[in-house]
Every structure is written in structure tokens, then in C-alpha cells.
Amino acid sequence: MMEWGWVVKGLIIYAAAAFTLRIIADALFIARRNADAQAEAEARRAEDSANPPRGAAGQGAFRPADTIPTAERL
Known part of the structure; x- marks a missing residue:
């Protein structure tokens, strides 16, 4: 008759291997x-930089004050 010790050891090894593989x-x-x-975020970033958001007057959403012509500032 087979000893149960080997069966228990085999089941323990099987369970440890299954756990490790999981x-x-x-x-x-x-x-x-x-x-x-990450690839999706990079693609979204590339798309956003290729199509910057537009402001109300059609310019970029952000323009520093010194780059806006004087007539537009008034």
C-alpha cells in the first residue's frame, strides 16, 4: 500500500507550483x-500637441501677454 506522506508532499509541491505560476x-x-x-497616454499626448486647444478668438488657449499685439490687448 502506498504511503500517504508522498501524496501529501506531492499535493504541497503542486499547490506551491500553481501559486508561483499564478x-x-x-x-x-x-x-x-x-x-x-503608457502607449495610449503617449499617443494622446502626441495628438494633443499636434492639435492644441483653441481660444475664443482662434488663437492658442494660452499666449503670454508680451506675444499678443497691442491692438489685440485693447
Whole structure:
């Protein structure tokens, strides 16, 4: 008859391996999700810099006062 000690040891090793593989899979999933989010943010930043927001008069949303012609300031 088989001893139960080997069965218990085998189950413990199996559970430890499954737990370790789950941790590795979770880490890879998180890394992939972060990479996707970073790529999306970079694409959004590039799009925003290519199409800056417009102000009421059609200029850029922010213009320092010294770059606005005097006639426009009045």
C-alpha cells in the first residue's frame, strides 16, 4: 500500500507550483496593462500637441501677454 506522506508532499509541491505560476501570470498581466496604458497616454499626448486647444478668438488657449499685439490687448 502506498504511503500517504508522498501524496501529501506531492499535493504541497503542486499547490506551491500553481501559486508561483499564478503570481508570475499576474505580474505579466500587470506589466502588459501598464505598457498599454503608457502607449495610449503617449499617443494622446502626441495628438494633443499636434492639435492644441483653441481660444475664443482662434488663437492658442494660452499666449503670454508680451506675444499678443497691442491692438489685440485693447
